[in-house]
Amino acid sequence: MEAHLSTRCRSPKGGRPRINDRAALTGILSVLRTGYTWEYLPRELGCGSGMTCWRRLHEWMQAGVWQSVHEGVLRRLREYDQIxxxxxxxxxxxxxxxxxxxxxxxxxxxxxxxxxxxxxxxxxxxxxxxxxxxxxxxxxxxxxxxxxxxxxxxxxxxxxxxxxxxxxxxxxxxxxxxxxxxxxxxxxxxxxxxxxxxxxxxxxxxxxxxxxxxxxxxxxxxxxxxxxxxxxxxxxxxxxxxxxxxxxxxxxxxxxx
The missing domain is CATH 3.30.420.10 (Ribonuclease H-like superfamily/Ribonuclease H)
Structure with a gap:
């Protein structure tokens, strides 16, 4: 999954340092599993603010990352003839x-x-x-x-x-x-x-x-x-x-x- 994230998105020039992809993904997965609202996402996860994770989710969606990840996992299963x-x-x-x-x-x-x-x-x-x-x-x-x-x-x-x-x-x-x-x-x-x-x-x-x-x-x-x-x-x-x-x-x- 990390390969898909890193190849699709680049860090913007200037401004505050970009939150690490792994940290942003951790926040997104936490919201998916627990149902947290973005503004109440625990800072202890080290993923920055909830809006940062929301923007990253949207950015990756526009880049087609989630579909690529799904197809990549299916390809892995097909390699083992498991579909x-x-x-x-x-x-x-x-x-x-x-x-x-x-x-x-x-x-x-x-x-x-x-x-x-x-x-x-x-x-x-x-x-x-x-x-x-x-x-x-x-x-x-x-x-x-x-x-x-x-x-x-x-x-x-x-x-x-x-x-x-x-x-x-x-x-x-x-x-x-x-x-x-x-x-x-x-x-x-x-x-x-x-x-x-x-x-x-x-x-x-x-x-x-x-x-x-x-x-x-x-x-x-x-x-x-x-x-x-x-x-x-x-x-x-x-x-x-x-x-x-x-x-x-x-x-x-x-x-x-």
């Missing part, structure tokens, strides 16, 4: 957004309160491959094509980079003939529940992994309730959380060797 491309699962979960802002809306399942929705696509065992945000009023089905097209081409093994799963599992919210045809044309089998045909229990044995990963994401307290009015800042937190989850798989595999 299971046979199946992928897609789902979404809503979180409150009391402050409002970009990509928020009235949540029809929460008495019309303002909310934000996290859309997630994972591999067969729950590795987060793509995560994006929309307003809580956005129907899940509108994001299926966007999420599939956003899967990064992951290198790491000999041959071409892989970015297409063999099968895509989704719940009935994504059921439509247009989606099935679109997936079939791109070489993917649609495993989407249809009303009155497939039972919830039969297809749910594969979809539970995406629900588990959404639960892991919402253990990060900054993602459990959205406080950011700016969508890019909240997306940065979401991408960083996905990278941390993937890195746990890297550590677990390395310990097993």
């Amino acid at each position: 299971m491309w046979d199946r992928a699962c897609i789902d979404a979960a809503s979180v409150p957004a009391p402050a409002g802002g970009e990509h928020t809306g009235r949540n029809p399942t929460d008495r019309g309160k303002l909310g934000c929705k996290h859309h997630l696509l994972v591999d067969q065992r729950g590795l987060p491959l793509v995560a994006q945000i929309t307003g809580a009023q956005v129907d899940d089905s509108r994001m299926l094509i966007t999420l599939v097209e956003s899967i990064p081409a992951v290198k790491g093994l000999s041959g071409r980079a892989r970015k297409r799963p063999g099968k895509l599992h989704a719940d009935r919210a994504h059921a439509s003939r247009a989606h099935r045809v679109w997936l079939r044309r791109r070489g993917m089998s649609a495993r989407i529940a249809r009303y009155g045909v497939e039972s919830r229990e039969r297809l749910g044995r594969w979809r539970w992994v995406v629900e588990r990963t959404l639960g892991w994401l919402h253990r990060f307290r900054r993602l459990r309730i959205r406080y950011e009015r700016r969508a890019d800042i909240h997306q940065a937190f979401l991408s960083l959380a996905c990278s941390l989850i993937c890195w746990k798989y890297v550590e677990r595999f390395c310990q097993a060797l």
Whole structure:
């Protein structure tokens, strides 16, 4: 991660000395995990002020660092052949957004309160491959094509980079003939529940992994309730959380060797 941070950003000329990248990252991770507001970020962490960490988070987001970090961790997993491309699962979960802002809306399942929705696509065992945000009023089905097209081409093994799963599992919210045809044309089998045909229990044995990963994401307290009015800042937190989850798989595999 440090390599991505140091190669993307340079210190400004003049003024106060720039806070070390590691210190700024420590402050950002503390906010993500604990839900601290920026102004109450403990100075004992040695990361400067909360606004310094906020500016660094935004700076790295604009430079595309968080997406590069996520893809870098996925590449590391692919080197060990730890990404299971046979199946992928897609789902979404809503979180409150009391402050409002970009990509928020009235949540029809929460008495019309303002909310934000996290859309997630994972591999067969729950590795987060793509995560994006929309307003809580956005129907899940509108994001299926966007999420599939956003899967990064992951290198790491000999041959071409892989970015297409063999099968895509989704719940009935994504059921439509247009989606099935679109997936079939791109070489993917649609495993989407249809009303009155497939039972919830039969297809749910594969979809539970995406629900588990959404639960892991919402253990990060900054993602459990959205406080950011700016969508890019909240997306940065979401991408960083996905990278941390993937890195746990890297550590677990390395310990097993």
